[in-house]
Amino acid sequence: MSGIETIKSAYDTYLRPVIKNRKALAGLLILTFFVVLALIGPYIWPLQMESDFSKRFLPPSREHPLGTDYFGIDVFRQIVHGTRVVLAVTFLPALIGTILATSIGIAAGYIGGIPGRVLNGIIDIFMTIPSFPALLLMAAFFREANIVLLSFIIAIWLWAQPAKTIAAQVLSLRSMEFVEAAEILELGKFHIIFKELMPHLMPYIFIQFVNMIRAAFGASQGLMFLGLLKFNPTHWGVMLNIAVYQSGALYVPYAIFYPLSILVFMILLLLGFVLVSYGVEETFNPRLRKYE
Amino acid sequence: MDGKYLLKRLASFFIFLWAALTITFILVHLMPGDPAYMLAHQYMQNYGISFEDAYQMAKASLSWDPTKPLWVRYIEYFGNLVRGNLGTSILYEQSVNQIIAKSIPWTIFVASISLLLSFMFGVYLGSNAAWRRGSKVDSAVFFSGIVLSSFPSFIVAILLVIFLGVKFGIIPIGGAYSEDLVPGFNLRFITDVLYHAIGPIIALSVERLAGYMLGMRNNAVSIIQEDFVNFAAMRGLKDSTIAKKYVRRPALLPLITSLAISLGFMFGGATLAESVFRYPGIGYQYAQALGTRDYPLIMGIFTVIITAVLLATLVVELVYPLIDPRVREK
Numbered sequence: 349m350s351g352i353e354t355i356k357s358a359y360d361t362y363l364r365p366v367i368k369n370r371k372a373l374a375g376l377l378i379l380t381f382f383v384v385l386a387l388i389g390p391y392i393w394p395l396q397m398e399s400d401f402s403k404r405f406l407p408p409s410r411e412h413p414l415g416t417d418y419f420g421i422d423v424f425r426q427i428v429h430g431t432r433v434v435l436a437v438t439f440l441p442a443l444i445g446t447i448l449a450t451s452i453g454i455a456a457g458y459i460g461g462i463p464g465r466v467l468n469g470i471i472d473i474f475m476t477i478p479s480f481p482a483l484l485l486m487a488a489f490f491r492e493a494n495i496v497l498l499s500f501i502i503a504i505w506l507w508a509q510p511a512k513t514i515a516a517q518v519l520s521l522r523s524m525e526f527v528e529a530a531e532i533l534e535l536g537k538f539h540i541i542f543k544e545l546m547p548h549l550m551p552y553i554f555i556q557f558v559n560m561i562r563a564a565f566g567a568s569q570g571l572m573f574l575g576l577l578k579f580n581p582t583h584w585g586v587m588l589n590i591a592v593y594q595s596g597a598l599y600v601p602y603a604i605f606y607p608l609s610i611l612v613f614m615i616l617l618l619l620g621f622v623l624v625s626y627g628v629e630e631t632f633n634p635r636l637r638k639y640e
Numbered sequence: 641m642d643g644k645y646l647l648k649r650l651a652s653f654f655i656f657l658w659a660a661l662t663i664t665f666i667l668v669h670l671m672p673g674d675p676a677y678m679l680a681h682q683y684m685q686n687y688g689i690s691f692e693d694a695y696q697m698a699k700a701s702l703s704w705d706p707t708k709p710l711w712v713r714y715i716e717y718f719g720n721l722v723r724g725n726l727g728t729s730i731l732y733e734q735s736v737n738q739i740i741a742k743s744i745p746w747t748i749f750v751a752s753i754s755l756l757l758s759f760m761f762g763v764y765l766g767s768n769a770a771w772r773r774g775s776k777v778d779s780a781v782f783f784s785g786i787v788l789s790s791f792p793s794f795i796v797a798i799l800l801v802i803f804l805g806v807k808f809g810i811i812p813i814g815g816a817y818s819e820d821l822v823p824g825f826n827l828r829f830i831t832d833v834l835y836h837a838i839g840p841i842i843a844l845s846v847e848r849l850a851g852y853m854l855g856m857r858n859n860a861v862s863i864i865q866e867d868f869v870n871f872a873a874m875r876g877l878k879d880s881t882i883a884k885k886y887v888r889r890p891a892l893l894p895l896i897t898s899l900a901i902s903l904g905f906m907f908g909g910a911t912l913a914e915s916v917f918r919y920p921g922i923g924y925q926y927a928q929a930l931g932t933r934d935y936p937l938i939m940g941i942f943t944v945i946i947t948a949v950l951l952a953t954l955v956v957e958l959v960y961p962l963i964d965p966r967v968r969e970k
Contacts, residue, residue: 371786469659472656473656473659473660473663474663476656476660476946476949476950476953477660477663477664477946477949478905478908478909478945478946478949480908480909480911481907481908481911481926481942481945482664482942484911484926484927484930485664485668485930485938485942486667486668486671487930488930488933488938489668489671490671504667566792569792569794570792570794570911570912573794573912574911574912574915574927574930574931575931576930576931588798592798592916598798598801598802598806599806599813601806601807604802604806604807607798607802608802611795611798611799614795615790615791615795618789618790618792619786619787619790622786622789622790623786626786626854
């Protein structure tokens with residue numbers, strides 16, 4: 349029973365106000381579309397990856413709704429199959445990044461003395477290292493990547509800024525009366541962090557998570573677009589790399605449907621992330637909400 | 641600003657530079673794979689020599705010797721760095737310092753124009769939207785800000801190449817100037833350079849413009865709700881005075897910081913747009929170096945990118961007290 353109640357109260361506190369926001373709702377609808385596409389799309393439109401050069405760069409037709417690529421493979425089916433891996437290397441890095449940011453951020457804000465200062469120093473140093481170039485630098489050491497490896501090397505460059513925000517929040521909460529009361533009652537660090545601080549931190553962590561999703565999407569697409577790593581060929585970034593750099597479809601006027609379709613899907617999904625991120629920010633930032 | 645503050649900031653600049661480079665060094669050397677091993681295979685085929693000889697050659701040209709302990713490599717790396725020696729590029733067989741010196745001006749050129757344009761337009765549109773919040777102007781700015789946020793530089797770059805470049809032939813699709821021109825200080829060359837910069841500048845500006853627009857709007861909307869703005873209105877000050885002096889100025893402050901920081905990030909941020917246009921700036925060279933696993937060039941450019949970010953931060957910390965009296969008093 350208490351499990352259901354927790355879910356319900358989480359729904360009331362986080363999801364309901366977000367859905368009430370029109371932007372967030374529009375974004376969530378876009379994201380739902382892509383999640384459904386990722387889940388059932390590959391079964392509806394199976395993919396044959398055998399090349400057939402007689403079908404190179406075909407224009408859209410009933411058989412190939414978005415045309416074909418250099419190898420004569422259906423572009424639409426590739427995009428549909430790529431949705432899964434695209435969503436995976438977007439959500440998994442954001443999740444890892446959120447866990448890192450939350451634990452390091454709370455520790456840096458709550459622990460005083462030298463360990464706390466060291467943690468804050470590490471956060472500051474990671475913040476000064478530009479994340480995208482650093483991500484590319486690490487990627488250059490691998491020949492190929494899988495979803496988990498890629499997610500970790502993206503997450504390493506995502507957590508610092510959010511950790512800083514969370515640490516600052518913890519620092520300001522620490523001097524509040526209810527935390528002081530809990531400390532005087534000697535309720536223990538575990539209780540203070542999870543029962544006293546966490547409820548107040550959740551909206552911030554949620555905003556950071558949503559922002560990290562957006563950042564992880566951009567980072568993974570950019571990285572794959574440069575073609576530094578061998579990865580799933582239906583990932584949209586890899587597809588775009590093949591379209592632009594490997595097959596030269598960009599410079600063949602009748603082939604533009606191929607790169608253009610990939611771009612349209614990328615923009616649409618990114619729009620979904622942006623809408624959710626602004627909607628969430630508005631929902632939990634009362635100053636922006638006031639004038640809606 | 642006193643000497644002690646200046647000294648403290650300078651010290652923290654060097655400490656951060658050292659720490660950031662050390663962390664990068666450690667991460668890079670903990671990575672699996674031996675770049676010398678890969679390069680040795682390349683040398684073996686190219687020069688027809690035995691693997692042992694090729695491996696020795698590769699280790700020398702990369703200054704990368706996995707048989708040495710980590711701390712020895714670390715001291716060697718910093719020794720070279722302090723002497724300003726970034727090594728020799730494998731791809732270009734030229735000193736990394738030279739390649740960087742050649743590419744930096746191109747990136748500064750396109751990236752700073754893009755930054756200034758998007759900043760000016762963004763601040764103007766954002767503050768107008770906030771001032772007339774709820775109006776049509778506001779919704780137009782907000783809506784276009786959200787849509788433009790979904791157009792990262794490489795997507796804009798590819799769209800520009802497809803439509804303005806290939807389909808209509810309005811803008812050039814590669815390079816920094818026409819190949820048949822000799823670089824020189826003459827009108828023909830300068831217009832050609834400007835013409836080639838249009839694509840990269842637009843590509844770099846779209847997402848950034850959206851960021852400044854929405855950032856300025858949100859800052860100004862928050863400030864309009866402050867008591868001092870209400871009080872100014874009650875005192876009967878003109879709307880235009882309140883908009884300019886009471887709202888725009890404080891709302892601008894955080895954006896000026898972010899503009900200065902973005903100036904530092906411009907070398908790293910231009911990688912994707914520059915490589916679509918094959919624009920020979922530092923970002924394009926970085927992508928080339930990464931693609932060919934040219935480690936000396938990769939590390940050299942990365943060092944430049946980090947240094948630029950830290951320099952920008954240093955400038956912000958030194959200049960900020962001059963423009964924000966609230967910080968000065970502390």
